[in-house]
């Protein structure tokens with residue numbers, strides 16, 4: 001609380017009281033309020049009419065039962081969520097997460113972050129997030145399909161091209177989006193391509209959407225490195241996770257001339273000093289849906305698998321946490337700094353704990369917060385919506401060019417805002433303020449909503 005401007009402390013107290021037990025949501029609000037003290041000092045009008053209190057309160061929260069039948073014929077019940085956080089800039093937009101850890105606090109933290117992230121893209125999209133505590137691990141393809149269909153039986157009432165446009169996140173990729181789109185189409189009797197993004201190319205998906213979050217993160221970090229006369233070329237990189245974001249961050253790092261020496265899943269991590277064989281990893285994860293330990297078994301070059309332990313013990317120049325929230329602790333950050341890390345880019349949402357961020361910033365490490373560095377996914381989702389609305393389909397090159405331009409603009413907006421508010425090089429402050437100001441301006445123009 002001490003690090004928050006006195007004028008804003010009552011807002012945090014209300015958030016803590018009203019959302020008891022939602023620790024990730026508290027953490028996300030705390031981090032944004034820490035940055036806003038400078039804004040309300042310079043522009044007191046942003047604190048008028050309870051504007052910040054309204055931004056911290058979701059417009060709508062939907063919680064629903066998802067019954068489905070497993071392969072043994074037994075009935076299973078999960079809980080579904082959709083939090084429609086803020087629609088000042090456009091229809092709610094944000095992914096769906098299927099993971100056993102999902103609860104309302106996690107979905108709210110993600111929806112809150114998403115609101116500022118989407119604003120940073122400069123595209124007309126509001127913020128939302130959803131998902132379920134369903135655990136896809138070990139489930140057959142038919143079970144996944146039945147779950148997705150049941151989930152959509154309820155969700156379809158709350159979404160639409162002009163209302164709310166979900167996409168993927170942890171546990172939700174192209175397969176799940178396909179099953180959900182098929183059910184939406186059936187329930188509504190409409191071919192409303194713009195209702196979901198991350199679709200397959202054969203039915204309205206965008207080229208480069210699958211790659212966009214990881215590629216975008218690498219573009220952002222490359223531009224950040226350039227501010228110090230550096231680049232990925234010749235750098236050792238460690239990337240946590242081995243899902244959608246991690247794989248395509250690695251691919252872009254390789255194309256920028258970097259070497260990826262370690263990656264992980266929730267069971268352990270792999271160190272491959274020779275540099276990752278990305279085709280092999282894609283086969284293991286994307287085709288066979290196996291664990292990363294299988295990579296080591298098939299690589300046969302001395303790559304080693306470490307069960308448990310911390311991937312952040314592996315020395316590197318650039319660290320890209322791309323798995324999940326709070327996966328990089330204060331002690332992990334100290335180890336990375338001691339090993340000479342130059343830059344950290346959050347591919348995942350809030351993967352670094354607040355104490356880790358403080359360690360990086362104190363040590364002068366370039367630090368890119370997720371709401372800026374991983375905005376390439378949602379930005380390309382907005383490009384998918386543009387293509388759907390105009391019944392068009394762009395080339396990979398055109399889409400990636402747009403993505404690269406958007407990431408450079410986000411970088412520069414964060415860097416320039418940090419300078420404007422007296423904290424050059426503080427991308428956390430820059431991202432929070434630049435995103436907040438865009439949402440706040442729109443809300444002020446619309447009256448008390």
Ligand code: NAP
Pocket residue numbers: 095168169170171172213241242243244245246264265266267322323324325327347348349374375377378
């Ligand atoms: P994904 O394809 O499901 O991959 C998630 C990866 O993280 C997997 O390797 C998974 O390992 C690992 N992981 C998940 N939970 C973990 C935990 N509790 N501990 C350790 N590892 C864990 O998901 P994704 O789409 O890449 O998303 C990764 C992160 O990026 C999330 O924070 C997400 O919110 C964020 N993000 C995603 C997008 C997007 O477009 N997909 C956009 C912006 C931000 P297991 O296989 O062992 O579970």
